[in-house]
Structure formats: C-alpha cells, structure tokens
Amino acid sequence: MTALRKILVPLAAILLFLALWEWLVWAKGWPDYKMASPSDLWPAFWKYRWLFLENGWQTLWRTVAGLLLAVVAGTGIGMVMGFSRLAREALYPLLVGFNAIPKATVVPIMALIFVGEHDFNTIMIAFMISFFPIAVSVSIGLSTLEPEYRDILRSLGASQLTVFWKIALPKTLPEFFGALKVSVTLAFIGTNLMEIVSPHGRGLGALFDSGKISADYPLMFAVLIALAFLGIVLYYIVVALEKVFAGWAERAPG
Amino acid sequence: MSAEIELRAITHAYRTYSGRLPVLEHLDIRMPPGSFTAFVGPSGCGKSTLTKLVAGLMRPDEGQVWLGGQMVTSPRATVGMAFQNPVLLEWRSILSNVLLPLEIVPNKLSKSRRVARARELLALVGLSEFEDKRPSELSGGMRQRASLCRALVHRPEVLILDEPFGALDAFTREDLWQTMHRLREEENFTAVLITHDLRESVFLADEIVVMSARPARIQHRMASRLPKARDLEVLYTPEAVEMLAALRRQIQIAQGRDAA
Numbered sequence: 001m002t003a004l005r006k007i008l009v010p011l012a013a014i015l016l017f018l019a020l021w022e023w024l025v026w027a028k029g030w031p032d033y034k035m036a037s038p039s040d041l042w043p044a045f046w047k048y049r050w051l052f053l054e055n056g057w058q059t060l061w062r063t064v065a066g067l068l069l070a071v072v073a074g075t076g077i078g079m080v081m082g083f084s085r086l087a088r089e090a091l092y093p094l095l096v097g098f099n100a101i102p103k104a105t106v107v108p109i110m111a112l113i114f115v116g117e118h119d120f121n122t123i124m125i126a127f128m129i130s131f132f133p134i135a136v137s138v139s140i141g142l143s144t145l146e147p148e149y150r151d152i153l154r155s156l157g158a159s160q161l162t163v164f165w166k167i168a169l170p171k172t173l174p175e176f177f178g179a180l181k182v183s184v185t186l187a188f189i190g191t192n193l194m195e196i197v198s199p200h201g202r203g204l205g206a207l208f209d210s211g212k213i214s215a216d217y218p219l220m221f222a223v224l225i226a227l228a229f230l231g232i233v234l235y236y237i238v239v240a241l242e243k244v245f246a247g248w249a250e251r252a253p254g
Numbered sequence: 255m256s257a258e259i260e261l262r263a264i265t266h267a268y269r270t271y272s273g274r275l276p277v278l279e280h281l282d283i284r285m286p287p288g289s290f291t292a293f294v295g296p297s298g299c300g301k302s303t304l305t306k307l308v309a310g311l312m313r314p315d316e317g318q319v320w321l322g323g324q325m326v327t328s329p330r331a332t333v334g335m336a337f338q339n340p341v342l343l344e345w346r347s348i349l350s351n352v353l354l355p356l357e358i359v360p361n362k363l364s365k366s367r368r369v370a371r372a373r374e375l376l377a378l379v380g381l382s383e384f385e386d387k388r389p390s391e392l393s394g395g396m397r398q399r400a401s402l403c404r405a406l407v408h409r410p411e412v413l414i415l416d417e418p419f420g421a422l423d424a425f426t427r428e429d430l431w432q433t434m435h436r437l438r439e440e441e442n443f444t445a446v447l448i449t450h451d452l453r454e455s456v457f458l459a460d461e462i463v464v465m466s467a468r469p470a471r472i473q474h475r476m477a478s479r480l481p482k483a484r485d486l487e488v489l490y491t492p493e494a495v496e497m498l499a500a501l502r503r504q505i506q507i508a509q510g511r512d513a514a
Contacts, residue, residue, distance in 0.1 A: 167343065
C-alpha cells in the first residue's frame with residue numbers, strides 16, 4: 001500500500017501539472033512558435049531522436065570530464081588548504097574572489113580565447129564552475145579534524161601520510177559527497193552555458209540554441225526535459241557512490 | 255613489559271601572540287614500572303601538556319622525558335593513549351577500531367592473532383557482543399571502553415589517560431573505574447592519569463600528584479594508603495576520606511583560595 005502510494009502520489013502530481021500546462025496553452029490558443037504544450041514534446045523528441053542521442057552524449061561526457069577535473073583539482077586545493085594554515089590564508093581570498101565572478105561572464109571570454117576548441121572550452125567552464133564547493137568542503141573537513149584523532153596515530157609513530165589515509169580522508173568523505181551533489185548540478189550548468197554561447201557548438205545546449213533560432217518551442221522544451229533527465233541521472237549516480245563510500249555517516253533512523 | 259617513566263627538570267612554555275606562556279616549571283618525578291600515577295590540579299594548569307611530552311608528541315623546552323631508560327625524542331609505539339573524547343572512527347566497527355594501532359605499530363602478528371588479541375581485550379571490558387557494531391550505536395561509556403581497548407591492544411609499556419572518564423555520568427564513571435582495575439590486573443603497563451576528579455584519583459592511583467596553578471609545579475605528592483585490590487566500598491573507609499580531604503585542601507591552595 002505505502003509502496004504503491006509512494007509511486008502514485010508523485011505520478012498524479014506530475015500528470016496534474018502536465019494537464020494544467022496543456023490546458024493553459026489550449027485555452028490561450030498559443031501556436032507552436034509562441035509556446036509548446038506537453039503533447040508537442042514527444043513528437044519533437046521523436047523527430048530529432050538521433051540528434052538528442054548524439055548531443056545528449058556530447059553534453060554528458062563533457063560534464064563528467066569537467067566534474068572529474070573539479071574533483072581532482074578541488075580535492076588537491078582542499079588538501080593543501082586543509083593541512084597548511086599559510087596556504088589557507090593565501091588561497092581563500094583568491095578562491096572566494098574567483099567564485100564570486102558569475103561564470104556566465106567567463107563563458108564568452110573562454111569561447112573567444114580558445115575559439116574552435118569546443119570540447120576544451122566546455123570542459124573548462126564545467127570545471128571552473130564546480131570545483132569551488134569541493135575545495136572548500138575538503139579543506140574544512142581536514143582543518144576541523146579534532147587534534148585527538150591525529151594524536152592517536154601520531155603517538156604510535158604514524159606518518160602524516162598514514163594519518164591522512166587512515167583518518168583524515170575517510171572522515172572528510174561525507175562533506176566531500178555533500179559538495180559533489182552541488183558540484184554535479186553546477187558542472188551541468190557550465191556545460192550548457194558554453195554549448196549555448198559558443199558558435200558552432202555541440203551538445204544539448206547547441207540543440208537548444210538551434211531551436212531558439214527557428215522559434216521551435218517544442219524542440220526547446222524537449223531539450224529542457226532531456227537536460228532534466230540527464231541531471232537527475234548524474235545526481236543519483238553521486239548519491240549511489242555516496243552510499244557506497246560514506247554510507248557510515250548515515251545514522252539509523254530513530 | 256611496563257616501563258619506568260622519568261621526568262627530569264622539565265620546563266615548557268607555549269609561544270602565543272601575546273608572548274611566552276609558561277605552563278610547566280621544573281618538573282622532576284619518577285614513576286616506577288607498573289605504577290599508576292594520577293595528576294590533579296586546577297583547570298588549564300598544563301596537565302594535558304604533560305601527556306603530550308610523555309607521549310613524545312612534543313619536546314620540552316628544557317629537561318628530558320625518559321621511558322624505560324631511553325630518552326624520548328619522538329613518538330614511540332610503546333605508548334597507548336586515551337582521551338576524554340573517545341575519538342573512535344565512525345566508519346569502522348568496534349573490533350576494527352581496536353585493531354587500528356596494530357596496523358600502525360610494526361609487529362609480526364598474523365591477522366588472526368591480532369583479532370584474537372583485540373577480542374581478548376573487548377571481553378575484558380565487557381564489549382564482546384558489540385564488536386561488529388559501529389561506534390555511533392554504542393553508549394558513551396561503551397565507546398570509552400572501546401577506546402581503552404584500542405589504547406592497550408599493542409601492549410604498550412606506558413598508558414596515558416587524559417581525563418578519559420570526564421564526560422561520563424557518575425554511575426558509568428564508577429563502572430569504568432572498576433574496569434580500569436581489571437585491566438591493570440590483566441595487563442602490564444605504567445599508567446599516567448590526568449583527572450579533575452579527586453575520588454577517581456584516590457580510587458585508581460598508587461600515587462597522586464597535585465599540580466599548582468600555571469605555570470604548574472609539583473605542589474604535593476601523596477602515596478596511596480589503600481590496599482592494592484580495591485572495590486568502590488574502599489572510598490568510604492577512613493583512609494580514603496582522609497586522603498580526599500587532604501587533596502581538597504591542596505587543590506584549594508593550588509587555586510590560590512587558601513593562604514595555608
């Protein structure tokens with residue numbers, strides 16, 4: 001009963017939402033070139049199904065590449081900042097300043113500097129927009145490690161590296177995955193920004209842009225749905241990884 | 255094998271933004287092998303600094319620490335530590351937490367011998383049924399018991415206890431005191447206990463050292479007049495009551511509340 005309810009209630013809410021949307025377009029009499037209705041989406045998707053597959057793959061792999069880069073660089077920066085107070089004091093203002101720049105303004109710059117290097121551009125933007133939460137969470141996780149944890153191992157003659165592997169790293173994993181959930185969404189935004197802005201771009205963003213140029217609302221909305229789908233998939237992959245590597249941080253209910 | 259601990263003319267200061275902060279001054283004391291010494295004194299008098307010096311985590315500005323006839327210049331595997339915060343690793347089971355020191359300290363024990371050793375200690379403190387649990391599933395007292403097992407699993411010569419029972423409720427604390435006596439009967443170590451609890455020091459220690467306010471010196475030393483084998487009843491004997499009263503007077507002097 002409860003299992004059925006868990007599926008039926010959200011499903012009913014989605015159907016209700018789609019019905020309202022369909023009704024609004026129908027009642028206002030909006031044509032295709034003004035607004036899409038839900039019933040337009042599937043035909044649009046089916047018509048361009050090969051484009052969706054190809055561009056969806058483009059978007060996906062570049063997002064994942066940018067995110068992996070962000071994980072490596074973010075963890076590296078976070079480690080340096082977490083272990084060295086000097087590095088923390090030096091790097092923090094720089095990082096905050098860099099993070100404060102809206103990445104939408106960096107997109108045209110990157111697109112101009114590395115014109116034609118579409119894959120590189122896109123991966124870099126995905127990386128730049130998503131490494132900050134990872135760096136901050138890792139550095140905070142490491143710098144707030146209670147000194148007793150360190151002393152327990154150090155008093156036995158363990159090296160700094162052993163302290164890192166045995167204690168600091170696993171203890172930081174819950175914070176790391178919390179940040180990764182934010183970063184995966186951000187990286188996705190970064191990829192799409194570049195795909196939309198970059199001339200002769202590829203990926204779902206470019207498909208969206210071509211829909212915009214021809215005022216093809218059904219195509220644009222179908223892209224949005226495809227993006228939402230990819231975003232959800234990526235997010236739950238991170239959730240699954242978190243369960244495997246940091247499941248211990250979840251307390252049993254009650 | 256338990257080792258003798260010797261502090262020779264130790265003086266130590268912290269360097270802070272507002273200058274040198276002397277914490278320990280001219281500490282000279284010898285603790286024989288197998289003894290149990292409790293250090294009591296006002297808050298912030300440098301007792302925890304003392305534990306770090308004995309563990310080799312810090313080096314004193316002046317003076318030397320000797321363990322078992324060797325001068326301490328760096329951390330050594332022959333020391334076990336337990337703190338007020340049990341600092342168990344949440345991602346490991348209790349058994350695996352207890353095994354941790356054996357992963358660090360060089361030893362030739364096989365996996366099964368290590369596990370057997372950890373289980374032996376867990377049984378001694380009454381945690382046999384909980385070895386597969388995560389620390390978050392245990393009560394504060396049980397976590398502290400596990401922490402004691404971890405401190406002892408590699409058979410250290412010296413056991414350093416920095417207020418390990420400080421955060422526990424009164425009943426649990428008394429249980430742990432008895433556990434500590436049991437561990438002392440079965441295991442072979444020289445213990446240094448830092449505590450704020452005078453009853454605890456009287457119940458557990460062979461000798462009680464009262465430290466003065468910062469910079470801490472040894473203000474008073476008291477050899478226990480209680481029998482070696484003790485149960486909680488011993489705390490209500492005239493000897494124990496006398497010791498407690500004398501210690502309380504010494505603490506008041508240390509705090510500067512009594513001009514005597």
